Amino acid sequence: MxxxxxxxxxxxxxxxxxxxxxxxxxxxxxxxxxxxxxxxxxxxxxxxxxxxxxxxxxxxxxxxxxxxxxxxxxxxxxxxxxxxxxxxxLFSEHTVEQNIALAIASRAGIFSPLAPLLRPAWREEGAELLERFGLLPVARQRADALxxxxxxxxxxxxxxxxxxxxxxxxxxxxxxxxxxxxxxxxxxxxxxxxxxxxxxxxxxxxxxxxxxxxxxxxxxxxxxxxxxxxxxxxxxxxxxxxxxxxxxxx
Amino acid sequence: MTLPRMEALLGLLVAALLVLAALSTPWMKFVLTIALAKGIAVLGILLLLRAGQVSFGHALYVAIGAYSVAFLAPSIPDAALLLPAAALVATLAGALIGLFVSRYREIFFGMLNLALSMVFYSMLEKFYHLTKGTDGIRVPPLTAAGMTLDRVTFEWTVFATALVLALAFGAFARAYLLSPMGEALGAIKTRETRLEFMGVSPRRVLLSAYILSAMMAGCAGALVAMTTRHVTPLLSYWTASGELVFIAILGGAGGVLGPFLGAIAYELVRVYAAATVADMWQMILGAVLLLVILFARGGIWGLLSARAGKGAGA
The missing domain is CATH 3.40.50.300 (P-loop containing nucleotide triphosphate hydrolases)
Structure with missing residues (x-):
C-alpha cells in the first residue's frame, strides 16, 4: 500500500x-x-x-x-x-434529493444555466446513492426537517x-x-x-x-x-x- | 400543477390583460411599459434575493442602460440597436462592479451597491458638460429596426418589446432558478461554506447572477429611456433603488411572476393615489408595503400561489 x-x-x-x-x-x-x-x-x-x-x-x-x-x-x-x-x-432549504444533486452538479459541472438540477441522469444517480445510505424514503424532505x-x-x-x-x-x-x-x-x-x-x-x-x-x-x-x-x-x-x-x- | 406551468399560464394571462388594458385605455400604455421595465429590473434583483443578498443600488444599472440610450441615440438612432447596446454596457458594468461586490455579503453587499449607485448619481449630476446635470438628456425620436414610426406606433412598439422581453426574461429566470446555478444561489443563502467544500466558488455563482441582474436592469433602463424620452440622474438616486426593492417585496420573491405583479401594482397604486390624493401617495404606498410585510410575507405572488394551491387541492 x-x-x-x-x-x-x-x-x-x-x-x-x-x-x-x-x-x-x-x-x-x-x-x-x-x-x-x-x-x-x-x-x-x-x-x-x-x-x-x-x-x-x-x-x-x-x-x-x-x-x-x-x-x-x-x-x-x-x-x-x-x-x-x-x-x-446541509442546504437547509433544499430537499435531501436536491442536496445530493447539488453535490453531483458540483462534480459534473454546475455552470449549465438552463438544464434543471434534477435532470434524469443526476436524479437517478442521486437516488442510487440515497438508496445505498438508506435515505431514499426521506429524499423529498427538506434537510431542516430531518x-x-x-x-x-x-x-x-x-x-x-x-x-x-x-x-x-x-x-x-x-x-x-x-x-x-x-x-x-x-x-x-x-x-x-x-x-x-x-x-x-x-x-x-x-x-x-x-x-x-x-x-x-x-x-x-x-x-x-x-x-x-x-x-x-x-x-x-x-x-x-x-x-x-x-x-x-x- | 407544477410551479413553472402555473407561472407560464398566469404569465400569459397577465400579458393578455395588459394588452387589453393598453388597448382600452391609451394612457395606460405608458404606465404599463414603465411597470414592465421595472418588473424586468426587479427580476434581476430576485436572482440576488435567492442568494439572500439585497442590492440597494440596482438603479445604477437602470441608469446606465437609460444613459447609454441617451448618449448613443444621436449616433445610432434606432431602438433595435440601442436596446442591445444598453444591455451590453450594463452587463459590462455589472461584470466589472460584480467582481468587487460579489466578495461581500448581506449588509455590506447591499450598502456597497447603494454607495456605487450614489457615486454614479453624483457623476451624472456634476459632469454637466457631458450629462447636462439635473436637467438630464432628452432622447431624440428613434426609428425601430430602420422604420420611421409615428409617436403612437413607436409607443406600441416599445410596449410590445417590453412585454416580449418580460416574458422571455421570466422564462429564462425560471429555468435559471431551477438549474444547478440557480439552486446554488439558495445554497449560498443557507450554507455557503459547504459549496466551497464541494468544489464550487460561491463568489462565481453570485457573480453570474449579479451580471445577469445588471443586464436585465440595463434593458429596463433602455426601455424607460425610450418610453419617457428623457433621462435624469434621479434614475440612479437611492430612492429609485429602494423602489425596486419595494416592488420585489410587494410582488413577492417566491416566483418569477412576482416582480411583474409587484411593478404593475406599484405603478397603478402610484398613478391612482397621486391622482386622487396628490400629497399623500407616498403614504398610501407605505401603508401598502406595511400591510404586505405584516399580513402577506410572500407578496402578491405568495397570495396568488397559495390560493391556486388551495384551489388545486380542493
Whole structure:
C-alpha cells in the first residue's frame, strides 16, 4: 500500500494552544484510519488543514504525490479529497434529493444555466446513492426537517456524491442514537468499501473504532501519541488511561 | 400543477390583460411599459434575493442602460440597436462592479451597491458638460429596426418589446432558478461554506447572477429611456433603488411572476393615489408595503400561489 495522504511536521497554534505540534501521518490508499483523542487534542484541526480550511504554520501535506499545503478547499476537493462535518452542513432549504444533486452538479459541472438540477441522469444517480445510505424514503424532505442521525448520513452522502478517493469524516456517529450507531457505521463502511474510498474518521466510540478501523491514530495535545492496529493501540495502558478513560466518561 | 406551468399560464394571462388594458385605455400604455421595465429590473434583483443578498443600488444599472440610450441615440438612432447596446454596457458594468461586490455579503453587499449607485448619481449630476446635470438628456425620436414610426406606433412598439422581453426574461429566470446555478444561489443563502467544500466558488455563482441582474436592469433602463424620452440622474438616486426593492417585496420573491405583479401594482397604486390624493401617495404606498410585510410575507405572488394551491387541492 502506498501513502495517499502524507502529512509531515504540521504545526499550528491558536494563541498559546498548540492544535498541531509536529504531526507526521501517512494515510495509506484503501485503509480506514480512525483518529481518537480527547476534545481539544487537534483532531478537527488536522481535518481542517488537510481540506484547506486552515493553513498550517509549518509542515507540508502531500496528496497523491502533489503538495496541497494551504491550497483552497475548492482545489483540494477537485483533487479528490472530500469531507463531512461534525455538525452536518446541509442546504437547509433544499430537499435531501436536491442536496445530493447539488453535490453531483458540483462534480459534473454546475455552470449549465438552463438544464434543471434534477435532470434524469443526476436524479437517478442521486437516488442510487440515497438508496445505498438508506435515505431514499426521506429524499423529498427538506434537510431542516430531518433528525440528527439522518442529517449526519445525508451530510456524508453529499461528500460521497463528489466521488472522492479520500474521505475525511469528523465524528460521523456523533448525534446518532446509540441503538442505530452500529447500523449506520455498517452502512457507511459498506458504501465506502464498495466505492473504493480511503477514509479517515474522527471517532469517540471505541467499539466503532475497534470494529471498523484498519489503524488508529491517538491524538494528544496536538501530537500523535500512538499509531497502529486498533487491538494493539487500544490495549496500551497509557491510551486506556489518557484517552479511552476520558472518552468513556465524556 | 407544477410551479413553472402555473407561472407560464398566469404569465400569459397577465400579458393578455395588459394588452387589453393598453388597448382600452391609451394612457395606460405608458404606465404599463414603465411597470414592465421595472418588473424586468426587479427580476434581476430576485436572482440576488435567492442568494439572500439585497442590492440597494440596482438603479445604477437602470441608469446606465437609460444613459447609454441617451448618449448613443444621436449616433445610432434606432431602438433595435440601442436596446442591445444598453444591455451590453450594463452587463459590462455589472461584470466589472460584480467582481468587487460579489466578495461581500448581506449588509455590506447591499450598502456597497447603494454607495456605487450614489457615486454614479453624483457623476451624472456634476459632469454637466457631458450629462447636462439635473436637467438630464432628452432622447431624440428613434426609428425601430430602420422604420420611421409615428409617436403612437413607436409607443406600441416599445410596449410590445417590453412585454416580449418580460416574458422571455421570466422564462429564462425560471429555468435559471431551477438549474444547478440557480439552486446554488439558495445554497449560498443557507450554507455557503459547504459549496466551497464541494468544489464550487460561491463568489462565481453570485457573480453570474449579479451580471445577469445588471443586464436585465440595463434593458429596463433602455426601455424607460425610450418610453419617457428623457433621462435624469434621479434614475440612479437611492430612492429609485429602494423602489425596486419595494416592488420585489410587494410582488413577492417566491416566483418569477412576482416582480411583474409587484411593478404593475406599484405603478397603478402610484398613478391612482397621486391622482386622487396628490400629497399623500407616498403614504398610501407605505401603508401598502406595511400591510404586505405584516399580513402577506410572500407578496402578491405568495397570495396568488397559495390560493391556486388551495384551489388545486380542493
Amino acid at each position: 502506498s501513502a495517499l495522504l502524507d502529512a509531515r511536521g504540521l504545526r499550528l497554534a491558536f494563541g498559546g494552544v498548540k492544535a498541531a505540534d509536529g504531526i507526521d501521518l501517512s494515510v495509506m490508499a484503501g485503509e480506514f484510519l480512525a483518529i481518537i483523542g480527547p476534545n481539544g487534542a487537534g483532531k478537527t484541526t488536522f481535518i481542517n488543514m488537510a481540506t484547506g480550511y486552515l493553513r498550517p504554520q509549518a509542515g507540508t501535506i502531500t496528496y497523491d504525490g502533489a503538495e496541497i499545503t494551504g491550497r483552497p478547499p475548492r482545489e483540494i476537493v477537485r483533487r479528490g479529497i472530500a469531507r463531512s462535518f461534525q455538525l452536518p452542513q 433528525n440528527e442521525g439522518t442529517r449526519k448520513l445525508a451530510d456524508i452522502a453529499m461528500a460521497v456524491a463528489l466521488k472522492p478517493r479520500l474521505l475525511l469524516m469528523d465524528e460521523p456517529t456523533s448525534g446518532v442514537a446509540a441503538s442505530e450507531k452500529m447500523a449506520v457505521v455498517e452502512t457507511l463502511v459498506r458504501v465506502l468499501r464498495q466505492a473504493g474510498v480511503t477514509a479517515v474518521f474522527v471517532e469517540h466510540d471505541m467499539d466503532v473504532v475497534e470494529r471498523f478501523a484498519d489503524r488508529v491514530a491517538v491524538w494528544s495535545q496536538g501530537r500523535i501519541a500512538a499509531l497502529g492496529p486498533p487491538a494493539e493501540v487500544l490495549a496500551d495502558p497509557a491510551v486506556q488511561r489518557d484517552v479511552i478513560g476520558i472518552a468513556r466518561h465524556a
